[in-house]
Amino acid sequence: MxxxxxxxxxxxxxxxxxxxxxxxxxxxxxxxxxxxxxxxxxxxxxxxxxxxxxxxxxxxxxxxxxxxxxxxxxxxKVEIGELKIAVLPGEITDLVSTLCIQFNQLYPNIKVFVQSTDQVEKTVLENQADFGIGFQFNRYDILQVTKLYDEEFYLISNQSNGEQRISFSSVLDGPLILFPGMHQCRKILDKTSHEIGRQLEPIVETSSIESILKLVRSGIGRSIVSRTLYEFYDTEDLFFQYIENPVLTKEVYLVLKKNCFINYAARKYIELLVREIEKLRFHTEEDAIASLQNSIL
The missing domain is CATH 1.10.10.10 (Winged helix-like DNA-binding domain superfamily/Winged helix DNA-binding domain)
Known part of the structure; x- marks a missing residue:
């Protein structure tokens, strides 16, 4: 001056x-x-x-x-920057990647990196991801773990037999088109079949959900997929049945570091994720979701 x-x-x-x-x-x-x-x-x-x-x-x-x-x-304000998300391989990766389409439409200038890894906790702890999503996490003191919803698994086919439910053992009696062994859904199926003394022998294995749906439509076989995938993809021409004896479910969690800055991009993506979960009427714990929303404001 x-x-x-x-x-x-x-x-x-x-x-x-x-x-x-x-x-x-x-x-x-x-x-x-x-x-x-x-x-x-x-x-x-x-x-x-x-x-x-x-x-x-x-x-x-x-x-x-x-x-x-x-x-x-x-x-x-998310005009620039990047968002890093760590997810378990499988349907969670598909869910997160599919939501990226909506996120990009809302915030086209933000770069999103989806890392598929079996070490989601480690990735978040080492600040290589803003947050992570998966099925099971250890309760470290420096991590905030929030249950998002209960994941169900359906048997899907190209025609209906009039039954809403089917036993797991009956599922194994027909030809199956499944994800490969590294997929989280497949790990659940392998574990469950082993527990009842059966062995999974799919006629086709593929990591592409689009390929699975196409093969099911053609009548080659049936498949077992998460409700997340069934709801997020065009499946109006397919039929699903609830699996029981045992019921196949998995709890889905979101993990982030406590007392750390959560950037605007991460907050907005989590808000989008919660809205989609609520819109699809997944079984959620309202208190847990409310606590998560309060912590990221």
Whole structure:
């Protein structure tokens, strides 16, 4: 302000401080720099060559601070930045990836990285992901684990036999088209079949849900998929049955670090996820969802 007004009294008035205070601050700055910043000629002053250098650098600093503020504001409003999500391989990955379509439509300038991993907790703990989604998590003190909903599994086919429910052992009697062994749904099926003394022998294995649905439509066999996938994909021409004896369900959890900054992108994605879960009428624990929503506001 002094370099702009070239007058201490006028500069002090513009800054809202006393003239002696301003003069003292300029003297302290000159002592720090080691050179005079102004030539004082009677009541008039002018910038020295050193003063011109300091003035230019000060303007550069001011511009940088404004740029920092603008970038932070843009980041908080999801105009720029990225979102990293860690998920277990399988239907959770499909759910998260499918929601990315809606998220991109709402926030086209945000980059989303979906990491499919068996070590969701480790990824979140090491700050490689903003949050994670999966079936089971250890209750670390520094992690906030929230149950999102109960995942059900359906038997799907291209024609109806008029029965709403079917026993798991009966499911194994017909040809099956299933995900490969690394898929979370398949792990549940392998474990359950082993418990009843049976062995899964699918006629086709594929990691593509689109391929599974296409094969089921063609009548090659039936399949077992999560309700998440059944609801999220075009399955109006297919039929589903509830599986019982035993019932196949899995609890889906969201995990994030406690007392950590949750960026705007992560908050908005979690809000979108919760809305979709509620819209599909999954069985949720209202208190847990409310607690999650309060923690990310």
């Amino acid at each position: 002094v370099s702009k007004e070239l007058h201490f009294t006028k500069a002090a008035e513009k800054l809202g401080i006393s003239q002696p205070t301003l003069s003292h601050q300029i003297k302290m700055l000159e002592q720090k720099v080691g050179y005079a910043l102004f030539n004082r000629i009677g009541k008039k002053i002018e910038l020295t060559k050193v003063g011109e250098i300091v003035q230019q650098e000060a303007l550069n600093i001011q511009s940088s601070l404004q740029s920092i503020s603008s970038q932070i504001e843009a980041f908080m």
